[in-house]
Amino acid sequence: MSEKTKNEELDFTNLGFKYRRMPYRFRAYNKDGKWSEGSLETNERILIHEGATVLHYGQAAFEGLRAFLRADGTVGIFRPYENATRFRRSCERLLIPPVSTEMFIDALYQVTKANVDYLPPYGTGASFYLRPYIYGDGENLGVSAAPEYVFSVFVAPIASYYGSDASDGKLAAGKYLISTDYDRAAPHGTGADKIGGNYAASLLPGHLAKSSGYVDVIYLDSATHTKIEELGGANFYGITADNEFVTPASESILPSITKKSVMELAKDAGMKVTEREVFADQLGDFTETGAMGTGAVIAPIGQIDYAGRTFTYGDGIHAGEKTEYLYNTLRKIQFGELQDEKGWILDVKVN
Numbered sequence: 001m002s003e004k005t006k007n008e009e010l011d012f013t014n015l016g017f018k019y020r021r022m023p024y025r026f027r028a029y030n031k032d033g034k035w036s037e038g039s040l041e042t043n044e045r046i047l048i049h050e051g052a053t054v055l056h057y058g059q060a061a062f063e064g065l066r067a068f069l070r071a072d073g074t075v076g077i078f079r080p081y082e083n084a085t086r087f088r089r090s091c092e093r094l095l096i097p098p099v100s101t102e103m104f105i106d107a108l109y110q111v112t113k114a115n116v117d118y119l120p121p122y123g124t125g126a127s128f129y130l131r132p133y134i135y136g137d138g139e140n141l142g143v144s145a146a147p148e149y150v151f152s153v154f155v156a157p158i159a160s161y162y163g164s165d166a167s168d169g170k171l172a173a174g175k176y177l178i179s180t181d182y183d184r185a186a187p188h189g190t191g192a193d194k195i196g197g198n199y200a201a202s203l204l205p206g207h208l209a210k211s212s213g214y215v216d217v218i219y220l221d222s223a224t225h226t227k228i229e230e231l232g233g234a235n236f237y238g239i240t241a242d243n244e245f246v247t248p249a250s251e252s253i254l255p256s257i258t259k260k261s262v263m264e265l266a267k268d269a270g271m272k273v274t275e276r277e278v279f280a281d282q283l284g285d286f287t288e289t290g291a292m293g294t295g296a297v298i299a300p301i302g303q304i305d306y307a308g309r310t311f312t313y314g315d316g317i318h319a320g321e322k323t324e325y326l327y328n329t330l331r332k333i334q335f336g337e338l339q340d341e342k343g344w345i346l347d348v349k350v351n
């Protein structure tokens with residue numbers, strides 16, 4: 001598969017969200033408690049010890065960011081220092097020796113620059129997805145932290161995770177299912193960390209929902225099963241008729257960097273922005289809902305099915321006006337069509 005995709009002509013307007021082998025990835029190794037300097041490597045395959053903690057006990061964390069080719073021809077990475085901080089927190093939760101912010105940012109910088117020939121052109125709506133990850137390796141058997149670690153960043157050209165990118169000038173809304181059978185995260189568990197185990201647990205409910213025609217699952221809080229937490233790969237928001245932007249407050253959801261950004265944009269646009277409990281049976285209070293994340297960008301939700309009830313937003317298939325505004329504003333900042341007044345973008349000098 002890798003060899004096939006290596007030289008394939010990329011249709012940048014129809015990328016979806018999938019792995020495509022790029023020439024270079026960054027890797028650094030931790031053997032005696034110290035990180036190597038790290039360098040770019042060309043082999044996408046990794047040799048791993050059969051006792052590696054990542055294989056048995058899920059000792060692994062990751063991140064996801066985007067890099068854009070902007071209107072003026074420059075390259076920028078969106079809010080990488082936020083990801084560096086969250087990555088560190090995930091590592092600490094799993095007893096993984098964190099990499100320094102400096103190494104994290106430098107790795108993003110190096111892979112973006114080294115693979116820049118594959119960066120989707122401005123105007124396609126696509127970008128690079130940067131995937132930093134870290135895992136426990138080396139000789140081990142019992143449940144304990146690994147003796148060795150690998151930190152790596154690879155990159156792939158992508159469009160949108162939920163396939164919601166505007167192609168006809170209109171943003172498509174999807175159909176989502178609230179799971180009443182499965183939970184994503186427990187109070188005081190690992191829901192707020194970006195670690196493999198959370199996603200392994202979401203595979204079956206995600207598969208069942210997708211097989212029934214839904215885009216993804218919306219999870220409830222596992223203590224009371226009454227409140228919206230988040231989706232399998234994005235945070236949730238709703239907008240009320242009186243211009244309130246509401247997003248769930250919970251200690252067991254991933255603190256989304258896209259959400260943090262969209263909250264600012266909503267506030268700037270004059271909306272009242274609130275993080276609070278969002279009860280599933282009150283979803284009818286909203287006139288628009290959506291999902292926010294690096295992959296999802298802002299994915300409008302047109303319909304939510306919940307325990308025999310259906311909530312519909314707008315015509316059910318297109319984004320509402322406020323969602324469209326927030327999406328366009330975020331994208332314009334990312335693609336350099338609006339000035340980055342908030343200092344969200346890290347410039348990557350590629351020449």
Ligand SMILES: Cc1ncc(COP(=O)(O)O)c(C=O)c1O
Pocket residue numbers: 064230231232233234235254255256257258259292293294295296
């Ligand atoms: C479970 C989950 N929630 C939320 C998000 C959104 O976070 P961010 O905006 O930082 O990408 C993601 C990843 O995109 C995710 O996997």
